[in-house]
Amino acid sequence: MTGVALPPLRDVIARHGLAARKALGQNFLLDLNLTGRIARAAGPLEGHDVIEVGPGPGGLTRALLDNGARRVIAIERDRRCIAALEEVAAAYPGRLTLVEGDALETEMASLVDRPARIVANLPYNIATPLLVGWLQTEPWPPWFSSLTLMFQREVAERIVAVPGGKAYGRLGVLAQWRTRPRILFDVDRRAFTPPPSVTSSIVELVPRDTPLAPADPRALETVVAAAFGQRRKMLRASLKSLGRDPALMIEAAGVLPTQRAEELTVEQFCALARAYVQGP
Structure with missing residues (x-):
């Protein structure tokens, strides 16, 4: 009323x-x-x-x-x-x-x-x-x-x-x-x-009570933005803008350097974000 x-x-x-x-x-x-x-x-x-x-x-x-x-x-x-x-x-x-x-x-x-x-x-x-x-x-x-x-x-x-x-x-x-x-x-x-x-x-x-996979939210956004910022390029090229060795990140995350951003699952992006935080 x-x-x-x-x-x-x-x-x-x-x-x-x-x-x-x-x-x-x-x-x-x-x-x-x-x-x-x-x-x-x-x-x-x-x-x-x-x-x-x-x-x-x-x-x-x-x-x-x-x-x-x-x-x-x-x-x-x-x-x-x-x-x-x-x-x-x-x-x-x-x-x-x-x-x-x-x-x-x-x-x-x-x-x-x-x-x-x-x-x-x-x-x-x-x-x-x-x-x-x-x-x-x-x-x-x-x-x-x-x-x-x-x-x-x-x-x-x-x-x-x-x-x-x-x-x-x-x-x-x-x-x-x-x-x-x-x-x-x-x-x-x-x-x-x-x-x-x-x-x-x-x-x-x-x-969700628990996110799909562990990741720092800021790191995840940074990695995702870089990958989709050049979505037509393979990860080995699109991730160069992060200031890390993309080959090491990609290997640590267990994804393929020839994959493109739109092919990755959320969990795979989280793995890349963890690799990004770990450096070097």
Whole structure:
């Protein structure tokens, strides 16, 4: 139950002059059936704190609260949206905390009590760096029990891609190393205001208790970035940029110097990361 009745989102947007800004990667979700579906996909939310990044006028925020979130911590960079979100906060007393600032610079773990989830229609221009940051959380298992996030369909496919395909790359390795990712459903571009040029997808990432193989997260990202930075080249060439003898790394990892990045499994990348740390 809400404390006060909330007006339709279109009225809120018009009253506060909240035209979505491309520079901020904004595309507002106004379909309440869809925001409810996203909130339910992240559930059960009862007894959970939820981090939401880029709430905009608060469509998904309302759905998260309606679906039982103990508390929503909404991180919003656009000051224009704060007044609209304050109306939502008034309707759900004590359950919505607003954080005005850049999500990439916000230390989120201290804002929540466990158990916690992250649920967001991510601004497209910061979606990938935010995800990589969450995947590098230390210690692991992390402070969040699940990630339910919206990405452009192309990015979603990269997150779940398997070795051997064009979509397989840095993001898939990092995501699959520490989580179990899956695409839940697509979101038609017409569900947004303004409509983006591409289809979007909701992706669920559930942290693994133990990563697929031992590796230092920073070392793994460094190795993966080097390998996929020149993905058409064989490993003996693409790994030269690391400042280590690639032949020694490749031998220690038990992979072939003629293999290319897209042919390696997550576990093989972890072996390369361990060899990279060991030197020389």
